[in-house]
Amino acid sequence: MTRRPTRLDKKFDLLREKTEQGTLKAASSNRALNKLASNKLAVLGLAFVTIMILASVFAPLVTQYDPQKVDLRMMLKPPSADHILGTDKIGRDVFARIIYGGRISILVGLGSALGAALIGVSIGAYTGYKGGWWDSTFLRISEVVMSFPQIILVLMLVTILGQSLMNLIIIFTLTGWGSLYRLTRAQMLSLREEEYVQALRAFGLNTFTICFKHILPNALGPIMVNITLSTAMFILQEAGLSFLGLGVPLNIPTWGNILNVAQDLRILQNYWWVWLPSAVTISLFVLAINFVGDGLRDTTDPTMQG
Amino acid sequence: MPSQEKVLHIKGLKTYFPVRKGLLRTVAAHVKAVDGVDLEIYRGETLGLVGESGCGKTTLGKSIIQLVGAVGGQILYHEGEQTFDLLNLSPEEFKHIRQKIQIVFQDPHSSLNPAFTVFGSLQDPLKLYGVKTKAERRKIIGDLLEAVNMRREQMDNYPHEFSGGQRQRIGIARALCVNPEIVICDEAVSALDVSIQAQVLQLLQEIKEARGLTYIFITHDLSVVEYISDRVAVMYLGKIVELAESEALYRTPRHPYTQALLSAIPIADLDRKSDRIVLEGDVPNPVSPPSGCAFHPRCPKFKSLSEPEKQRCMGESPQLSDATQLTQPHLVSCHYPN
Amino acid sequence: MSADQKVLSVKDLKTYIYVNNRCNKALDGVSFDVYRGKTLCIVGESGCGKSITASSITQLLPKLSRIESGEIVYHSERGDIRIDQLERNGPEMRALRGAEISMIFQDPMTALNPVYHIGSQISEGLQYHSKSTLAQLKQTSIDLLRQMGIPLAEQRVDDYPHQFSGGMRQRAMIAMAMSCKPKILIADEPTTALDVTIQAQIFELIDELKQRHNTAVILITHDMGVVAELADHVAVMYMGNIVEQGTVDDVLRHPAHPYTEALLKSIPILGKGKQQQITPIQGSTPDPYQRPKGCQFKPRCPYATEQCQTFPSSQSISETHDVLCWHSEKVLIHA
Numbered sequence: 001m002t003r004r005p006t007r008l009d010k011k012f013d014l015l016r017e018k019t020e021q022g023t024l025k026a027a028s029s030n031r032a033l034n035k036l037a038s039n040k041l042a043v044l045g046l047a048f049v050t051i052m053i054l055a056s057v058f059a060p061l062v063t064q065y066d067p068q069k070v071d072l073r074m075m076l077k078p079p080s081a082d083h084i085l086g087t088d089k090i091g092r093d094v095f096a097r098i099i100y101g102g103r104i105s106i107l108v109g110l111g112s113a114l115g116a117a118l119i120g121v122s123i124g125a126y127t128g129y130k131g132g133w134w135d136s137t138f139l140r141i142s143e144v145v146m147s148f149p150q151i152i153l154v155l156m157l158v159t160i161l162g163q164s165l166m167n168l169i170i171i172f173t174l175t176g177w178g179s180l181y182r183l184t185r186a187q188m189l190s191l192r193e194e195e196y197v198q199a200l201r202a203f204g205l206n207t208f209t210i211c212f213k214h215i216l217p218n219a220l221g222p223i224m225v226n227i228t229l230s231t232a233m234f235i236l237q238e239a240g241l242s243f244l245g246l247g248v249p250l251n252i253p254t255w256g257n258i259l260n261v262a263q264d265l266r267i268l269q270n271y272w273w274v275w276l277p278s279a280v281t282i283s284l285f286v287l288a289i290n291f292v293g294d295g296l297r298d299t300t301d302p303t304m305q306g
Numbered sequence: 307m308p309s310q311e312k313v314l315h316i317k318g319l320k321t322y323f324p325v326r327k328g329l330l331r332t333v334a335a336h337v338k339a340v341d342g343v344d345l346e347i348y349r350g351e352t353l354g355l356v357g358e359s360g361c362g363k364t365t366l367g368k369s370i371i372q373l374v375g376a377v378g379g380q381i382l383y384h385e386g387e388q389t390f391d392l393l394n395l396s397p398e399e400f401k402h403i404r405q406k407i408q409i410v411f412q413d414p415h416s417s418l419n420p421a422f423t424v425f426g427s428l429q430d431p432l433k434l435y436g437v438k439t440k441a442e443r444r445k446i447i448g449d450l451l452e453a454v455n456m457r458r459e460q461m462d463n464y465p466h467e468f469s470g471g472q473r474q475r476i477g478i479a480r481a482l483c484v485n486p487e488i489v490i491c492d493e494a495v496s497a498l499d500v501s502i503q504a505q506v507l508q509l510l511q512e513i514k515e516a517r518g519l520t521y522i523f524i525t526h527d528l529s530v531v532e533y534i535s536d537r538v539a540v541m542y543l544g545k546i547v548e549l550a551e552s553e554a555l556y557r558t559p560r561h562p563y564t565q566a567l568l569s570a571i572p573i574a575d576l577d578r579k580s581d582r583i584v585l586e587g588d589v590p591n592p593v594s595p596p597s598g599c600a601f602h603p604r605c606p607k608f609k610s611l612s613e614p615e616k617q618r619c620m621g622e623s624p625q626l627s628d629a630t631q632l633t634q635p636h637l638v639s640c641h642y643p644n
Numbered sequence: 645m646s647a648d649q650k651v652l653s654v655k656d657l658k659t660y661i662y663v664n665n666r667c668n669k670a671l672d673g674v675s676f677d678v679y680r681g682k683t684l685c686i687v688g689e690s691g692c693g694k695s696i697t698a699s700s701i702t703q704l705l706p707k708l709s710r711i712e713s714g715e716i717v718y719h720s721e722r723g724d725i726r727i728d729q730l731e732r733n734g735p736e737m738r739a740l741r742g743a744e745i746s747m748i749f750q751d752p753m754t755a756l757n758p759v760y761h762i763g764s765q766i767s768e769g770l771q772y773h774s775k776s777t778l779a780q781l782k783q784t785s786i787d788l789l790r791q792m793g794i795p796l797a798e799q800r801v802d803d804y805p806h807q808f809s810g811g812m813r814q815r816a817m818i819a820m821a822m823s824c825k826p827k828i829l830i831a832d833e834p835t836t837a838l839d840v841t842i843q844a845q846i847f848e849l850i851d852e853l854k855q856r857h858n859t860a861v862i863l864i865t866h867d868m869g870v871v872a873e874l875a876d877h878v879a880v881m882y883m884g885n886i887v888e889q890g891t892v893d894d895v896l897r898h899p900a901h902p903y904t905e906a907l908l909k910s911i912p913i914l915g916k917g918k919q920q921q922i923t924p925i926q927g928s929t930p931d932p933y934q935r936p937k938g939c940q941f942k943p944r945c946p947y948a949t950e951q952c953q954t955f956p957s958s959q960s961i962s963e964t965h966d967v968l969c970w971h972s973e974k975v976l977i978h979a
Contacts (some may be wrong), residue, residue: 003731012662012710019667195411196427199480202371203431204404213428217421219522358839359810469928499689500866504910504924526840529869533912533920553917570844571914572869576896578915583849585841588809 013117035299042295045288052285058104058105065093067100067253076271085127088262098281107237108169108254113227115173116168117180120154121216121223128287129192129211138181146178154237155246161248168241172234187219223264228293232286239282255282312384313520314370314488315346319379321362321369325593335593339365340376341544344626347488352514354535354552356528358567360589361541365525367490370522371409372400385487405435408486412493414473418465424451425461429481429626435484450479453516454509455610471502482513490522495530507534528571529538532556540564543592543600546626550636560636560643562607598643599624607642615642650719651827651860652678652701657714657728659693659700668694670709672884676930678828679856683861685871685892689882691929694864694930696832697881701862702747703732720744720827724936743773750833752813756805762789763801764821773824788819792849813843814851822853829853830862835870868911872896877964880904883929883940890965900961900972902945939969947971 036042037228055062059123065083071091079086085094094305127134145153191197192215235255241247242256243263255278262268262275321340324333340362347353355363369376372392381392383403390399411417419427425467428450437443448458454475465473474494481489491510495503507530514521525531531538531552538555540548540563548561559565566583585604590596602608602619611619618641626639667870671693675821678684686694690785699705701716718740730737741747749755756767766788767781776784789797789978805813814834831850833894836844851874854861871878873894879889880901888901899905906925913920927944930936936943938953943956945952949971956968961976969975 003729008662008708009710012660012667015662015665015667016660016712195413195417198373198429199409199411199417199477202373202404202409203434203484204401205434207429209430214419214422218419329774358841368943471928497930500868501907501910501925502928504922507912507922510925528840529914530916532916533918533922548721556915556917566841568914570840572843572847572867573875573914574868574896574908574911575913575915576872576893582844584844588811588842589839617714 017204018051036295037109039295039298041291045295048288049292052102052281052288053106055099056106059096059099059102059115060105062099062119063093063096065096066091068251077276078271079273080254086259086271088274089267091093091298094258094277095123097253098255099259101255101258101278102217102281104165104248104254105235105238105256106231107235107239108165108172108248109187109231112172112176112234113230115169116176116230117223117227118176119173120180120182121184123177124181125188125216125219126207128185129215130207135185139185142178142181148175150175150237151240154241158241158246163246167247168238168248172237172281176234180226180230183222184219188215189280191215191218223299225293225297225300228289228296232289232293235282236286282306307388309313309349309351311349311625312346314345314378314384315345315384316343316345316370317380317382319343319345319366319369319376319381321365321374321376325460337592338544338590338595340369341543341595342379343544345414345539345546345549347520347522349520350518351536352523352534354531354538355522355541356526356531356538356567357522357541358526358589360543360592362544362592363541364492366541367409367492367522371407371490372404373409399562405484406486407488407490408481408484409490409492410474410477410481410494412497414470414477414497417477417612418473421463422463423462424476428461428483431484446483447479450483451476453482454479469502470498474498474502474506478509478513480507482517482542486519488520488522490524492524493526494523496527497527503530510534518556528568540567543590543595545600545639546637547601549626549641551634554632554634554636558636558639558644561640562605562644563601565644566606596620598622607644610641648679648682650677651680651937652719652862653715653717654697654701655715655717657697657700657831658712659696659705659709661696661706661709666933669935670884670932671700673714673764674886675714675883676879678860678862678888679877680827680860681858682876683851683854683863683874683880684873684877684878685863685865686881687865687868687871688971689812689866691883692881693884693933694881695832698747698862698864699831701828701830702741702745703727703737704747705732718745718828739773742769742821742826743827744826745830746826746864747830748814748817748834750820752810752817753837755817756813758805761802761804762808762816765822766816769820769823781876784823785819787850789816790821792816793817793845809839810949811845814838814842814846818849818853820848822857822859825857826859828860828862830864832867834863834908836865836867850874867894868908869914881908883932883935885940885968885976887941887969888965888967890961894962894965898961898965899977900965900967900976901941901969902960902971902975903941903946905975905978906944906946908949909967923957940977947974 016132047145064293069092072089074087075089077083077087083095089096123138127138153175154171161167161171197210197215200214238247239256239259242254243259245260247256248254250260259275259276319340322336322338325335325337326332331360342482343366355366357363365374368374370381376393383390383392390403392403395403425444425447429446432443432446439448451458451461453617455473456472495506498506513519523531523535535552538550539546540541540561542563548555548559548564555564556568559568566585569581569583583606587604595601598620608616608619624639624641626637628635630636630638655675657671657674661668661670662703674697676684686697687692700711711728714728716728752867761783763782766785770776770781770784786797786801788799794800794815798926806815832841835846838846853859865871875892878892878895879886880895880903882903888895888904895904899908907924910925912922925944930940930943938955942948942952951970956970959967959969959972961967
């Protein structure tokens with residue numbers, strides 16, 4: 001009975017030959033980058049995200065139309081050579097609205113993720129390291145915030161603070177810091193028992209220095225992944241709220257509030273080009289970010305063999 | 307050569323860890339990790355602290371350096387004419403003391419911060435203790451690396467670029483960077499390969515001689531301790547059961563636990579087949595140690611004692627004392643030592 | 645030696661590890677024999693390949709590695725079986741594992757499943773390899789625990805691993821391994837994580853089992869003291885090769901390889917006091933991906949010459965004693 005060759009066997013044979021001939025390239029210094037580059041989905045995702053971001057930033061170069069310009073003669077025109085994705089109810093170019101809308105949506109997504117990270121990581125790092133009643137108090141606070149149904153909380157805050165772009169970012173940050181806090185705290189709890197931390201304490205270094213300068217850099221891997229995935233989540237949240245009309249005010253285009261028109265059944269059924277491109281864009285963008293996030297997570301995970 | 311000058315005097319040290327149970331996390335019991343330890347350490351000596359897991363030797367080391375809090379007793383540090391009670395220090399005194407007593411850890415993989423270069427890791431303590439300019443710090447760290455037989459340029463490398471033995475040497479360099487008087491080596495060679503252990507032990511000896519240091523060498527490896535220590539203290543369940551000169555302890559162990567411990571060690575010498583004393587049972591739980599002498603349930607001698615003698619062992623906790631009249635004290639904590 | 649039955653023959657075994665898109669020649673031509681009722685100690689430091697040897701024999705290698713070439717021949721009662729030719733997880737291999745070739749691991753804390761009680765874990769092997777009723781299985785578990793020296797076995801058989809201490813967990817693991825009365829027991833550093841007094845108990849136990857069942861034991865360790873106490877035969881490994889092998893008398897009294905000699909001189913021996921000479925081995929083990937040409941020990945060897953640029957062939961010092969070195973006579977004279 002002989003062993004069946006598997007597909008790994010071919011790969012192994014190749015590596016062995018290269019090693020024996022001395023032609024194997026030495027692993028370049030950044031193993032992490034190599035691993036990420038070999039993950040095809042992640043690379044694809046990264047490419048798409050980069051294109052979208054660049055297109056949004058350089059919007060005037062991509063489209064000559066003004067997303068706010070109303071042109072009542074061109075209402076609800078289907079896609080044509082003039083307007084690649086047609087026009088909406090009041091004659092605005094759909095493609096332009098999507099490109100410019102990207103600016104706001106990505107801003108909201110990234111801004112909220114970074115804001116939540118700033119709060120969550122700071123609190124998680126300090127209280128996770130200190131322990132004691134600091135830790136218990138914030139743990140309880142985070143549990144309260146996280147157990148509130150997010151939509152209700154957001155709606156309440158929108159009602160109180162009013163609808164605006166800045167307010168939306170603030171609201172998302174305030175309701176979303178919990179998961180990054182938990183993540184950072186978990187990392188802290190395990191890292192603070194490492195011997196190099198004890199050595200720092202034996203020297204009498206103060207808590208802030210130990211916590212933020214020495215331990216936090218080691219916890220960044222999962223935190224970066226979480227920020228990436230949170231961005232996607234916030235974009236989806238914004239889309240959902242704007243669809244309901246509760247997100248960014250309707251005059252500023254975002255991917256979400258372009259979808260707002262789809263509440264009207266007539267538009268939904270007969271004028272697909274008004275809302276479908278936006279929905280597809282959101283889905284693709286979020287999917288792309290998720291691919292990148294998963295790729296990052298595989299890269300930073302030390303237990304995965306490569 | 308060890309002197310007669312006492313540098314550290316530990317009296318009745320107790321370190322207990324609370325065990326919290328129930329919804330309200332009330333304290334149900336205490337793990338008596340260090341349960342009344344008296345110890346004097348002389349300047350220039352290497353004191354070996356041995357015992358098995360759970361005996362409290364690591365906790366004792368960490369209590370001295372204040373990484374865990376002691377709940378009772380005194381640790382007196384003598385510096386020239388001054389005496390400091392380490393458990394009752396003002397913040398300035400504390401900062402001063404931290405410089406004098408340092409520690410080398412066991413695990414070469416987690417004892418260095420993977421995110422920093424060697425220079426990055428070592429410069430913070432130097433900054434704290436007043437080395438103001440970067441150039442000065444680089445010089446001091448370079449000197450330290452050379453003292454541990456490494457090259458100056460290696461201070462700009464990251465920990466993962468070094469082997470286990472090299473990382474351990476960097477750990478030693480780190481402990482030395484503030485010029486301590488006492489260095490606690492907490493299982494400093496236990497995680498290394500056997501051939502690397504020899505290298506690091508030799509290095510530790512050289513450094514001790516060159517700088518006039520005092521070592522507290524904590525380990526479970528009795529062969530290593532015999533070689534490197536002047537005196538050895540054997541611990542069991544939070545107490546010291548025997549304390550003597552290294553050679554005396556190995557030639558004539560007087561506590562039954564020490565005898566069993568020594569006989570259990572496999573020896574790499576075919577001409578000496580040991581008469582192994584195999585202890586029964588396991589080390590008891592430090593939360594509820596046996597009454598009287600903590601070793602009596604496993605003690606091979608206990609079985610051969612008379613009834614009243616057994617009662618004494620079960621009821622009365624023995625004290626560390628020296629019944630012999632030899633020049634070098636050989637202390638035992640046993641009612642019926644050999 | 646001809647009276648002793650050979651139970652395992654390993655010939656020129658090569659196992660390579662392919663992690664991170666690189667080829668690590670973890671085992672580069674390893675040959676040894678294992679006899680019934682005898683203990684073979686494989687001794688070496690980290691990275692020498694001793695654990696991979698055990699994994700190769702039981703075909704429990706990590707996914708990104710494989711046996712390249714060589715033979716692992718198990719001399720069973722049914723005839724010779726070429727283990728290296730079997731599918732890793734095929735029915736033949738799985739029938740061997742646990743029933744005829746058993747393994748115990750280093751860390752008793754993590755080697756037992758925390759959610760099943762000890763009795764069921766011990767009898768699991770039996771359940772798979774034999775036809776027994778549940779009552780019979782439970783009784784066998786209790787008997788095994790008693791044989792291993794665990795008091796109150798009838799009650800402890802229903803306990804969970806966290807209720808056992810380290811030493812007892814290791815005994816439970818040995819009970820598991822011995823449950824089907826295997827012909828070969830492989831122990832991979834079984835006492836490294838245990839205290840010295842518990843270590844003594846475990847070794848006594850393994851020795852007793854060996855006598856009673858005539859089991860062949862392959863004991864992997866880095867501790868020369870353990871070798872002196874327990875081994876019948878010794879194989880010293882360095883960087884994927886067995887550099888010296890023979891009876892324990894051969895290797896410990898008359899080391900013929902510079903590495904063995906250096907290793908023996910670098911460990912403090914209990915009882916020799918403070919004045920004993922310990923000499924560290926110079927340098928450090930080479931990077932397995934950037935191996936020196938020729939003999940792997942050459943950069944650290946005090947006997948090295950030009951000839952050592954060529955990889956040594958196996959020299960026979962005596963009927964039982966083999967060494968992989970061009971200068972073994974010099975080492976023998978020196979020792």
